[in-house]
Amino acid sequence: MGTVDTVVLQAERRQAGGSGEARRVRVAGKVPVVVYGEGRHETLEVNAHDFTLMLHRHGEHQVLDLVIEDEPVCKVLVQEVQHDVVNGAILHADLVAISMDKPIEMRLPLKIVGDAAGIKAGGVLELVIDGVEIECLPGDVVEDIPVDVSALEIGDNLTAGEVALPEGLTLLGDPEEVLITIAHPTVEKEEPEESEGADAEAEESADEEEK
Amino acid sequence: MPLMPKRTKHRKVMKGSRAGFAKAGATVEFGEYGLKCLDRGWLKATQIEACRVAINRHMKRRGKLWIRVFPDKPITSKPIEVRMGKGKGNPEYWVAVVKPGRVLFELAGVSEAVARSALRLADAKLGMRTRLVKRGEN
Numbered sequence: 096m097g098t099v100d101t102v103v104l105q106a107e108r109r110q111a112g113g114s115g116e117a118r119r120v121r122v123a124g125k126v127p128v129v130v131y132g133e134g135r136h137e138t139l140e141v142n143a144h145d146f147t148l149m150l151h152r153h154g155e156h157q158v159l160d161l162v163i164e165d166e167p168v169c170k171v172l173v174q175e176v177q178h179d180v181v182n183g184a185i186l187h188a189d190l191v192a193i194s195m196d197k198p199i200e201m202r203l204p205l206k207i208v209g210d211a212a213g214i215k216a217g218g219v220l221e222l223v224i225d226g227v228e229i230e231c232l233p234g235d236v237v238e239d240i241p242v243d244v245s246a247l248e249i250g251d252n253l254t255a256g257e258v259a260l261p262e263g264l265t266l267l268g269d270p271e272e273v274l275i276t277i278a279h280p281t282v283e284k285e286e287p288e289e290s291e292g293a294d295a296e297a298e299e300s301a302d303e304e305e306k
Numbered sequence: 307m308p309l310m311p312k313r314t315k316h317r318k319v320m321k322g323s324r325a326g327f328a329k330a331g332a333t334v335e336f337g338e339y340g341l342k343c344l345d346r347g348w349l350k351a352t353q354i355e356a357c358r359v360a361i362n363r364h365m366k367r368r369g370k371l372w373i374r375v376f377p378d379k380p381i382t383s384k385p386i387e388v389r390m391g392k393g394k395g396n397p398e399y400w401v402a403v404v405k406p407g408r409v410l411f412e413l414a415g416v417s418e419a420v421a422r423s424a425l426r427l428a429d430a431k432l433g434m435r436t437r438l439v440k441r442g443e444n
Contacts, residue, residue: 180407
């Protein structure tokens with residue numbers, strides 16, 4: 096957890112739009128990006144390697160200082176990242192321009208802390224919903240929300256209302272929504288293993304019947 | 307008992323298309339680890355069942371398994387030594403149409419090492435290229 100620092104993201108303007116141009120941008124080792132919000136709407140391109148590293152290091156909930164060529168800095172958040180379904184490469188990203196004094200709505204992931212008592216008893220921790228919708232000022236955004244599950248037994252649920260949110264964050268949505276449950280493990284019925292001898296006998300009897 | 311639909315609208319269907327990439331079911335949604343398919347093809351109900359048995363036996367009753375594909379397509383074949391024509395053959399088995407990027411199985415409640423080895427056993431039953439994916443990765 097911890098409030099995230101800002102990171103600089105260098106971008107260049109894209110001259111043409113469309114899928115063909117986007118493909119050429121990707122071949123050149125860049126990622127097509129669009130930025131919108133706060134009266135802004137521009138198509139950009141960023142270095143694919145830098146952008147991937149940035150997402151890997153800081154996650155998708157990072158307030159970024161976007162520098163477009165020689166323009167002044169604009170604060171943005173990553174709204175959506177599209178990945179290739181086969182190799183996971185980044186295909187496109189949506190950035191939303193923000194104002195630091197206006198509250199924003201976003202979905203923050205949960206970070207599970209502690210070992211649940213139910214897991215020690217053989218249960219399985221099931222993440223029903225892996226994030227919560229919150230409202231906060233951009234300066235209060237955290238990387239993730241820690242959730243202590245150590246008191247959960249098998250069959251217990253943890254709802255959104257029970258999560259202790261960091262200061263400055265307000266929960267949106269239903270507080271009764273179940274986020275985490277400790278489920279029973281998959282119970283496999285023991286299948287009686289047929290011996291080879293029994294199989295051979297069955298085949299022989301089948302052959303006799305055919306004759 | 308292999309997976310198959312309880313009832314269907316039509317007994318026999320055409321071959322259909324396997325073109326394109328997985329649109330739905332391409333990310334790990336339920337568990338912590340998943341087996342992502344990189345090839346396209348038909349996955350028989352018996353293959354899915356073999357994978358399920360291999361994974362569950364390796365996990366030794368720990369953890370939880372999700373099967374993300376269902377064989378809902380009937381495949382027909384003609385009996386042996388029968389001349390062509392005289393109508394379509396009889397439904398013989400069921401398959402799931404799989405496109406590249408589809409997550410086939412998901413696991414939770416086991417360590418990465420156990421998940422990796424369990425899914426490798428499942429991979430051996432498939433005859434398709436696969437890779438292990440973690441929740442949050444693509």
